[in-house]
Amino acid sequence: MAEPLTFEDLRGKIVLLDFWTYGCVNCLHVIPDFKRLEAEYPDSLVVVGIHSAKFDSESLTANIRQIAQRYGVEHPIVNDSDLVLMRDIWGAPAWPTTVLIDPLGRVVDWYSGEGVYEVFKPVLEVMVQEYGAAGLLDPTPIPLTPVTQELMDTPLRFPGKVLADPVSGRLFIADTGHNRLVIASLQDYSVLEVIGSGEAALVDGDFASAAFNSPHGLSLAGDLLYVADTNNHVIRAVDLVNRQVTTVAGTGEMATQRLGSGPALEMALRSPWDVLADGDSLYIAMAGSHQLYRLDLTRAALEPFVGNGREDLIDGPRLEAELAQPSGLALHAGYLYFADSESSAIRRVDLAAGRVETIIGPVNAPRARLFIFGDVDGGLDEARLQHPLGVTVAPDGAVYIADTYNNKIKRLDAEARTSTTFAGAAEDGYTDGNLSEARFDEPGGLHYAGGKLYIADTNNHVIRVLDLATESVTTMVFPNVTALLPEGAATSSPAPVTPSSGGAVLSFGEDRTLRLPPQTVAPGEGSILIDAQMPLAISSMRRRPLRCCGPAMVW
Secondary structure, eight states: OOOBBBBBGGSEEEEEEEEEEEOHHHHHHHHHHHHHHHHSTTEEEEEEEEOSSSSTTGOOOHHHHHHHHHHHHOEEEOTTTTOIIIISSOOOOSSSSSEEEEEBBEEEEEEEESSSHHHHHHHHHHHHHHHHHOOOOOOOOOOOOGGGOOOOSSSSSSSHHHEEEEETEEEEEEEEEGGGEEEETTTTTTTEESSSSSSSOOBBETTOBBBSSEEEEEEEEETEEEEEEEETEEEEEETTTTTTTEEEEEEESSSOOOOOOGGGSSSBBBBBEEEEEETTEEEEEEEGGGGEEEETTTTTTTEEEEEOOOOOOEETTTTTOSOOOOOHHHHHHHHHHHHGGGGGGEEEETTTTEEEEEEEEEEOSOOOGOOOOOOOOOTTTBBBOOOOOOOETTTSEEEEEGGGTEEEEEEEETTTTEEEEEEEEOOOOOOOOTTOOOSSOOEEEEEETTTTEEEEEGGEEEEEEEEETTTTEEOOOTTTGGGGSOTTTTOOOOOOBOOTTTOOEOOOHHHHHEOOOOOOOOSSSOOOOOOOOOOOBBBBOOSOOOOOSSOOOOO
């Protein structure tokens, strides 16, 4: 629709307001619930996302559009960047919070937490019957153009993690947005294998028929590649010799309560984000339960390894420590490192002593530790990160992290507890060059191998290569890129801007800049066509709903 969407447009519809922020794993857990309800009540229900950012990076409209594309969110979203709607008008107590409004504009119910489908399904069933019988439901479709329709057929889509293996000369990529894995040559980056049908599903089988749902973390153990199949809530094993994919942990259902111990295939998991194999152990960053888990590969048994399940930043004995959405793993010299994203911290487990310690993060703050973040280099007490998702350790002990929401690669000294910016800048972008010139866009994973960092540059849909010797960043280009594209699609990867190229700059508001490399055209008359599709917006809420004396009126 050409005009901004207002609540007047929603009169005659049942409305669910979803107060969320995209770095919150609990908010991601309810997205499938909303999709399910939207599919069951397409003519009666409208979901409106109220994105009320926790992190600075999450407040940018361009980043919210990216996350809507990544998770297939097709309903309208308000950018409540200053939390006016969440705090001042509606008083939503937590992320996620859902508000149910009837076709007359009256608030029917509030609910904070996961399990949205189970809570609202029976209520919606009655509302559709009763309001429909009374003639108060308007079945007229509201014309909307989802941002998911703007996605291009890029070779990779929102790659989440990457793993380099110099021994076999292979690079393994979690092509998260395409629900598949890609294996490429480390020598010339040619595509060697594509694993997965691309369908978002849980299917075991051969490379062509197997299916994943937003895979992230990867770990290689001999001829087995372990995969954190995040949205399926399972761990998969890929037999690279026999070309088979099997499920080794999880039931395919998301756990709804605190995890315990038990047979691996009988335990429901919660958003496993990364895996790391070490001998008979497979460590799992269980982002959704704020713990690290251990899978005993010999006994096929799961047990909590780090964290008591409460979300916070507290060090101590490994089973008493408190974590906040761990999302990346690395192992070096007897320490298991992990990126603790919601606490904006990098932490490690001393495997011999069984204790957790924080390298960088506000662990010494007396309160509100999960809300202390930023982009500051320095020592433990002054340094700040912003939702890091990836960590890797070089042989010399240098710790490199994907400081995701700061769009940077940072280097940490684990013993001195110091952090320094290594590559990138606070503003997002897509530029190759030296360390200060390079630009990234929410890098989600990285891995050290052979003097290089391989970086999953998630929102740029590419893999970047940072050469530590030359201190330069380049973009990996597949010479046989057609192996990754649908039949008939364009055959070129996104082209980064190089610092020496100059080029035109087109600005779209203060939070998105599109840089074009120089173009050579023939002389004579011509034209430039700019096809700009503006995002839909909801104008504003009218007033704070009253919580007493009958249902509140919204319009």
